[in-house]
Amino acid sequence: MGHVFDFRDATHYNEWFLKRRNRFAADLESRLMLGMLDPVAGESVLDIGCGTGASIEPLLERGLDVTGIDPSPYMLDILAQNQGERVSLYRGYAEDLPFDDNSFNHACLFTTLEFVDDPFKALEEAFRVAKDRVFIGFLNRYALTGIGRRVKGIFTPTIYNRATFFSVWEIKSMVRKLMGPVPVCWRTVCQFPGPWAGWMKNIEGSQLVQRFPFGTFAGIVVTLVPRFRTRPLAIRYQPKNVRGVAAGAAGCSGMAPSRGFGNTPR
Template sequence: MGYIFDFHDAKRYHQWMLKRRNRFAADLESRLMLGMLDPVAGESVLDIGCGTGASIAPLMEKGLDVTGIDPSPYMLDILSTTVGNRVSLYRGFAEDLPFDDNSFNHACLFTCLEFVDNPKKALAEAFRVAKDRVFIGFLNRYALTGIGRRVQGIFTPTIYNRANFFSVWEIKSMVRELMGPVPVCWRTVCQFPGPWGAWMKQIEGSGLVQRFPFGTFAGMVVTLVPRFRTRPLAIRYQPKKVGRIAAGAAGCSGMAPSNGFDDSPQ
């Protein structure tokens, strides 16, 4: 089940997202998600751990049919005041999604794995309900900012005390274990602490820079390849009955056929 944001957590997170500096980082993360997921308007997407809507807003702007799910009723209350009836919202857990197999074109886990008890189970559920691609956005274990947050948590209680940080290789290993050799692509953003400006956005948007594994936010897209289970079927076969073979004919072949068929030349 993992950690569920309470009323104060939800309120602080929403206020944190309203700050200009944090909005800049959130915009870089959203651009990374949309660029890697590459959805088409009208497709369906499930936002797992949607929170107060940091990842839902850009998905809606892209013209997607968005569904959100989160275990915190307080997060969902804040989100519902901004999106109204334009998004279907559910309360539930990433490890046990209340949807059928292949219900959505895509699925997103946007800083969700950090707060679940069983990340591998959450990934397996995302792969189950999606049929095209899954985007995994997570806080990078090896980013300088991530290290600073963990050190800060030693002295001051923060929400990051509840979070598990991952590396690109850890997430990729889980994906391979669950799905085998499916196509996987990763990128990172928020490589630098600032100052934030238009020139910084250009640097952060560079494909070369995004290949550095030390950005604060890492994104990974998994392209799902259909797998079919097969089992061998026994084919009933009744050999045709043939007449007795003349002894002379059998002798011409050098040996007597033992399978009931006449193997001699016609």
């Protein structure tokens, strides 16, 4: 089940995104998600662990049919107040999604794996319900900010004490075990901790910079390849009754009979 955000956690989480200094980082993360997922207006997407809707708003702005699911009723309440009827909301867990196979074009896990009990099962479920692409956004284990958060958690209780940090290579390894050699692409943003300026957006938007594996937020997009299950079928065949000589023998009917010993002249 993992960590379920209570009322206090949900309130602090929502307040964090409302602060101006955090909006720049949130915008970079959303841009990375949309750029890698590359959805088309009208397609459906499932936001797994949608929280208060920080990752849902840019999806709605792209014109997508968005469904959100989260185990915290407090998170869902805030999201419902902010987005109203624009989103279909469900309460549930990433490891046990209440949807049929291939129900959505895409699925997103936006800082969700950090707080689930079984990340492997959560990924498996995301791959099951999506049919085109899955975006996995997570807090990078090897980022300077991530290291600082873990050190701070030693001395001060924070929500990050309940989080599991991953690296790009760990997520890719899980994807390969589940899906085999499917196309996988990764990027990172928020490379430079500290105060943000407008010119930083151009640097952070560079694909070359995003290939550095030390950004605070990492994104992986998995392109799903259809897999077909086959089974042998018995072929029922009833041979026709053949009358007369075989075709091969009939083809030799014009040939003269060979002379046997009885025809040998004396």
